[in-house]
Amino acid sequence: MNSGIDGTRIQELKPIKKGFLYEIKRHRVLYLMSVPAVILLLMFSYIPFAGVWMAFTEFNVVDGIFGSPFVGLTNFEYFFSEHSMGWQVTYNTLVINFYTIILGTVVPVAIAVLLNEIRSMTFKKLTQSMMFFPYFISWVVVGAIVYGVFSTDVGVANKVLQFFGFEPIRWYSEPQYWKPIIILASVWKFSGYSSIVYMAAMSNFDQSLYESAKVDGASKLQQIFYLTIPMLKPTIVVLTLLSVGRIFYGDFGMIYGIVGDNPVLSGEVSVIDTYVYQSMRTLGFSYSTAVGLMQSVMGLILVTAANYFAKKINDGEGLF
Amino acid sequence: MxxxxxxxxxxxxxxxxxxxxxxxxxxxxxxxxxxxxxxxxxxxxxxxxxxxxxxxxxLDTYRYIFVNSGASILRSYGVTFFITTVGTAGALLITSMLAFAISIKKLRYRNVLAFISNFTIIFSAGLIPWYMVSVNYYGLKNTIWAMILPAMLNVWNMFLMRTYFSAISPSLYEAAEIDGANYFKIFWSIAMPLSKTPLLTVGLMYALAYWNDWWHALIFVNKKDLFPLQYYLYNILSNVNAISSGRIPSGASGSITLPAETVKMAVTIITIGPIMFLYPFIQRYFVQGIMAGAVKE
The missing domain is CATH 1.20.5 (Single alpha-helices involved in coiled-coils or other helix-helix interfaces)
Structure with a gap:
């Protein structure tokens, strides 16, 4: 009620000029409602940008962020030198994400397509609930489950190996197994979730296409490969682009929840994100800020590129 | 054929x-x-x-846990419960207020608000500067707010909420505007009651994220009193990890009491118990949320 009265009064005084302040005043209730969210964005997303300066200094607590000596690109050079784990963690991040993207697309699409062939509603509902459940648990709980499967003495994996006459494996001291284990854990956790996205897309498909395909004598396999999958392609492309845009980001919770900071395995599974956290404690704030900054910049470039391609493919509709 | x-x-x-x-x-x-x-x-x-x-x-394992560490588990439950309820309530209010503002087409700077939200998804300063300001300027180290505030605005959830608000016909608001209601009143007594299902969906998404969060505790909290449930479990498991990888010399591991296999799994069940129990009722809201997000794309 106030805005109405005030608004008209100002309009009478200044009938033409409708500047910034006029708009703020006129819709001040709406802007005030945005304030708490904007404060959170400032606090946790924008103000931290000032700290990026640390990447170019040799930070010490006494001199603070802006008083510490400037060292140019030294921190970045160290990342690419042979003394650091820079290349190793970048490689780990890319490999884990690459396979997660491939399997994390193929398995959910297969689930969605095959669920579509199932007529029994009870079976469908039940299995869908079972497949969706891993999405609801934390990576720590996934870590407990992975432990249950791979622990040396009591784990299920070794029981199975022994049953078939193989020697048990000390999984937690053999790094080479852990990239696949982590990739599979991720596929296990998210496939049910992702399949829902594909089923949402499939529910919008034109059913008459399937009717006419059936009239023409197309088999179910032909319908899947010539109708369903081509029609799912835009969704697959968009979701893949979204993941490719984030290929330099590892899942900190996943790695730490499953492996923790186990030094025997960390060379094989450390990703850029866990490396940043670990080097904060061992190699200092400046270096780890520099690593994080490089990751963000690569991420920005890739997401922008991904968005550009998505727009090209998707009739001008970007990723966000 | x-x-x-x-x-x-x-x-x-x-x-x-x-x-x-x-x-x-x-x-x-x-x-x-x-x-x-x-x-x-x-x-x-x-x-x-x-x-x-x-x-x-x-039932020995459960009996053992509640006799030996019942107090600390109950405290962790309390911490998690507080984080989840306060965090979710605050997040829902803050998120839907911004989403509502952005959904109003008459708001001239709504694209600016949308952009400053969106930008945080695609570019960030990284973990260390974020940690520095949170600890040095906001004093979040070893406080319960460290596990609440940083997660209080999820931009994806905000845009999901906006999608729902945008579907409400503006004519419903105009009538109230003529009657002299301000936008907060319109938000509170028209938009929110019309969005009960989306609110439940987004609220459950926040609640799940808060319930499952242990990362903020790992980064900010080392006071045992403030450990949320998931981080309590994480600590049990990482002790086990350390011993089974041979990192802790066998002499030293004698002095550490290794939680028994059954204890680890019982604590896991205690951690996910409420989710398992509520899962049949909440599942469909998550499905709806994912569907709504997918349709937007």
Whole structure:
């Protein structure tokens, strides 16, 4: 009620000029409602940008962020030198994400397509609930489950190996197994979730296409490969682009929840994100800020590129 | 020809049933295993390893946990409960207020608001500067707010909420505007009541994220009193990890009491218990949320 009265009064005084302040005043209730969210964005997303300066200094607590000596690109050079784990963690991040993207697309699409062939509603509902459940648990709980499967003495994996006459494996001291284990854990956790996205897309498909395909004598396999999958392609492309845009980001919770900071395995599974956290404690704030900054910049470039391609493919509709 | 294709079709259906059944069982199996171990007797587990059916079924493990660490588990439950309820309530209010503002087409700077939200998804300063300001300027180290505030605005959830608000016809607001209601009143008594399902959906998404969060505790909290449930479990498991990787010399590991297999699994069950219990009721809201997000794309 106030805005109405005030608004008209100002309009009478200044009938033409409708500047910034006029708009703020006129819709001040709406802007005030945005304030708490904007404060959170400032606090946790924008103000931290000032700290990026640390990447170019040799930070010490006494001199603070802006008083510490400037060292140019030294921190970045160290990342690419042979003394650091820079290349190793970048490689780990890319490999884990690459396979997660491939399997994390193929398995959910297969689930969605095959669920579509199932007529029994009870079976469908039940299995869908079972497949969706891993999405609801934390990576720590996934870590407990992975432990249950791979622990040396009591784990299920070794029981199975022994049953078939193989020697048990000390999984937690053999790094080479852990990239696949982590990739599979991720596929296990998210496939049910992702399949829902594909089923949402499939529910919008034109059913008459399937009717006419059936009239023409197309088999179910032909319908899947010539109708369903081509029609799912835009969704697959968009979701893949979204993941490719984030290929330099590892899942900190996943790695730490499953492996923790186990030094025997960390060379094989450390990703850029866990490396940043670990080097904060061992190699200092400046270096780890520099690593994080490089990751963000690569991420920005890739997401922008991904968005550009998505727009090209998707009739001008970007990723966000 | 006709016969052959229908035979092939039948194989597709059989394959579909098998594939889905096997994958669904792979998803469920670990939970059944965990439950079973938590009700098994420790000596049987040590002898035979994990098995799908409880071996020498007993409640001893749960009794043991509540006698020995009942107080700390209850405190962790309290911390998690506080974080989840306060965090979710605050996040819902803050998120839907911004989403509502952005959904109003008459708001001239709504694109600016949308952009400053969106930008934080695609570019960030990274972990260390974020940590520095949170600890040095906001004083979040070892406070319960460290596990609440940083997660209070999820931009994806905000845009999901905006999608729902945008679907409400503006004519409903205009009538109220003429009657002299301000936008907060319109938001509170028209937009919110019309969005009960989306609010429940987004609220449950926030609640799940808060319930499952342990990362903020790992980064900010080292006071045992403030450990949320998930971080309590993380600590139990990482002690186990350290010993089974041989990192802690065998001499030293003697002095550390290794939590028994059954204890680990029982704590896991205690951690996910409420989710398991609520899952049948909340599942469909998550499905709706994912569908709404997917349609937007």
């Amino acid at each position: 006709k016969l052959k294709s229908s035979l092939g079709d039948r194989w597709v259906v059989v394959f579909a049933y098998c594939f889905i059944a096997i994958f669904a069982l792979i998803c469920l199996y670990p939970f059944l295993l965990t439950i079973s171990v938590s009700f098994s007797s420790e000596s049987a587990i040590a002898r035979n390893g994990y098995a799908l059916l409880p071996q020498l079924p007993t």
